[in-house]
Amino acid sequence: MRDKRLYPLFQPIDSLPGIGPKLKPVFERLVDGAHVWDLLLHLPDKWLDRRVKASFDELLPGEVATVKGEVHAYKAPYNDRAPHRIQLFDGTGFLTLIFFRADPRWLQGQFPVGKERIVSGVVGEFQGERQMTHPDYIIDPARGEMPPQVEPIYSLTAGLTNKKVHSAAVAALASVESDLPEWISADLLEKRGWPSFKQALSGLHEPAVFDEAAFEICRQRLAYDEALAREMVFAMARTARSQKSAPNLKSTNDDMNAVAAALPYKLTRAQIRAIKEISADLAEPHPMRRMLQGDVGAGKTLVAIMAAVKAVTSGHQAAFMAPTEVLARQQFETVSSLLAPMGYEVAALTGRDRGPAREGTLMGLADGSIQIIVGTQALFQDAVRFHKLGLVIVDEQHRFGVADRMKLAGKAEGPHMLVMSATPIPRTLAQAVHGDLDISVLDEKPAGRQPIETRAVPDTRIDEVIEGVGRAIDRGERVFWVCPRVDADEDDSSAVFRAEALRKALNVPVGLVHGRLKAEEKDAALEAFRTGDSRILVATTVIEVGVDVPDATIMVIERAEGFGLAQLHQLRGRVGRGNRKSFCLLLYRPPLGELARERLDTLRATEDGFEIAEADFRLRGPGDLLGVRQSGAVDYRVIDLKRDADLIPIARQDARFLVELSGGANPKRLEALALLRELLSPLSRNAS
Structure with a gap:
């Protein structure tokens, strides 16, 4: 059950004033969600400084500026395509306001000669003359009105204006309880100078003054909130996994050594290191969740074959899953050409298989005579039964959803899982992207590979x-x-x-x-x-x-x-x-x-994929991080990996400490962290 203090945040987005049946789907499309909380997480992209400048002399072409001056003259257009021109004077110089296809009566009503006006917009320059075309704000200071000192600017979608989104976001702030307990440690709050949770949201959506440093501090606070929520979920998953039992795959290394000896080349040091890491995991009594990350041609499949051999010689079956028919057949040929001559029973199962051949494969899996199976999503169909599945290997893991991987893992009680990816990710970000997975990296290529x-x-x-x-x-x-x-x-x-x-x-x-x-x-x-x-x-x-x-x-x-x-x-x-x-x-x-x-x-x-990934990240930013967003591994709503990578290790250390401490932690903080997980964990969107 959701905590009652969060109920207002998970109200439908059309519960906010001004959002009716027509605007509801437009807002939902914009914020990628259906709740008030989703709107609050649609943070401004930037903020405009709308403070009134002292004089026209301070204006720079291209900037957004707010100025005050006296209406000096109105010049009507000399033809239909020419603009209307209003001249303002402030004692230091002139600023010309440009209006195309405007109603002259409206203009003269807005800008009576001799009266003061405040205008705000983008400053331009034409033939040495300062200009402002169609100002965003036109204000009569005699009425006591002033433009906002700072205006948040949001990304938009068709059918919405910035003013509409901002008004809705400000209304949404009222849904945030002021007395929510603090989930960040007091030491870290003080060290970073972060505001409270609600203050951070208000400081971004409804700032009182223009202060770029303050905007970044507020955003960073929320980014850490998201990092901490995710790392808490990952730490809890690790703890839960450590309490589950898994096959103890503790065979000797003789069979793996025999496979290595049959190869026409030597294993790289990186492959040997990865095989040792995987073997150590397989010998543990709880399920392995490890990613094997390697560049194109680094030899991931061979490392996976060694893991499969380890499983088979420990009396269990291994299953390889590839995303397409062609890749599955290709992988089957690689695995069987190496292992079949050594007496291993290897089979393939894809959507193409029909009739007696398919039935024979299903029987072999059920009675254990097939030791290693290579296939597509056909492997997790209901008809597929394993005799003793001990290891699941998922190739090109980013092409599968989390649910797909879990379906195959669900074919046995706590099998070990190895996922493989040929899409290098900057080393500094790999753990952030892959959550609770342990990572083995192949950073060498086999000798003799042609450049x-x-x-x-x-x-x-x-x-x-x-x-x-x-x-x-x-x-x-x-x-x-x-x-x-x-x-x-x-x-x-x-x-x-x-x-x-x-x-x-x-x-x-x-x-x-x-x-x-x-x-x-x-x-x-x-x-x-x-x-x-x-x-x-x-x-x-x-x-x-x-x-x-x-x-x-x-x-x-x-x-x-x-x-x-x-x-x-x-x-x-x-x-x-x-x-x-x-x-x-x-x-x-x-x-x-x-x-x-x-x-x-x-x-x-x-040709170093990791070096290229670092350069790509530097040039483009995180973007879709090489497609991993498809897998559900990355769905950040506040975190900007380019700016916030340093926050993730801090959050991970804090989360693991809190989970390991369990009942010994401050009860109030544990209560607060439960609220945070409801708001910002990777599961919260589905749960809401």
Whole structure:
């Protein structure tokens, strides 16, 4: 049951004055929620200083300013397209107010010559003359009115004005109890100079004065609230997990050593370190929740295979889950080619499997004769029963929702879980993004992996690129060609146009993959490229992760200046997987902007995914953090990871201490923390 003190915050958004049936869905779309609390979390993007300046001489072009002056003259337009002009004088100079298509009677009523007026708006300059076009505020000081000293400015959606959103947010502040208990420790509050919870909300939505430092302090307070709420939930989940039992996978390392000895190459130090970390977790009597994070080609699948071997030799089954049919089949081939010759029973299960073959697989899982299964979401269908599932391995984990992962884990009592991701995230942010997961990082690539030569090429040379692609195909190589969009009228950089153009120019089979195709059509096109039935695969970014074609040696990315750094790196990782020299050609449309040039230069300079992730974060900010928002791992409402990364370790330490202390903590603070979790934990939105 929700605490009664929070009831007003979880009232529907149309309980606020001025929000009726028509505006309700518009507000809900804007704030991504349906409650008063969601509106309060829609914080201003910036604040405008509306204090009256001392004189016109202080005005700077481009700034928002508020000034007072006497109406000196009104000049009517000389034709229909010319503006009305009002001249103000303040003793130091003139300011011209510009109005297009205005009612002259209204203007003369607003600006009688000889009277004082206060105006506020964006200052401009034209032919050496200070101007203000359509001021935001026009005020008669004789009436005792003044513009607000500071005006919060919000992001908006169609159908809403800033004034409407601000008025609703101010009304929503009345829903926050003034005497809510404090959940942040007194020491930290004093050290950071943070206000109370309600003061922080008021200081952002209804500030009395313009003070940028105070705005940041208020925002930071709320960001820490969110960090603490999340870390409390994660700490409690860890504690709860430590109290659950899980299979004790304590076999010797002999079988893993045998697999390692059968490899044509040596494990990297990073792989050995990760295998040791995972093995230690598997030997614990409570469920492992570990992420294996590694760059493209760092050897994550092999580490996962070693974990599966550990599970099987301890008398349990292991299940690999991949997001698509093609990736599951590809992974099955990798796992079975290594383990089947050594006597392990490996099978695949996807939506494609039907009839007796599917029934045989289901029986093998149920009686335990199948030790390792590789599949798609088909693995968590009701008909699938495991004999003794001990380990769940989820590949490309960000492509699955939390519920999907939990469905597979629910096939057994407390199985261990290893999730894998090829999308590097800045090391400083990995823990913030992945919550309560322990993390193993593969930061080396296996010896002998061919470097990929990356070149930036203007699209004026596209004919040369197509000729080079043709020569590569004549040598038996295959080519990826990525386009920024599926189809567009008169757009030669669309996938549909490019596939047809390449087919005509080179007279070879060309595959086409994009997001509008049905899943089976995509899988068929990818499979045709993988087996060599098509020599070129034209695609949108749907092939960003997972597709493994060793004969593919060229990656062409058209309009590369429009892609993010991390995305370009992921696409580049589709080549360089065989023993031939590989190339990534970044086709750009000149001239390049400064930011785009820096992105392309960074990609040319390094293949280190973590270094690229740091650069991407620096250049773009957190954004969608490489797609992890899809997984539910990141859904921050206040936290700005670029500014607030330092708050998360503090919150984590405090949360773990409080959870471990349990009943020994201050009862009032524990009560307050329960309120905070209801407001800002990752679960609160679903619960509300």
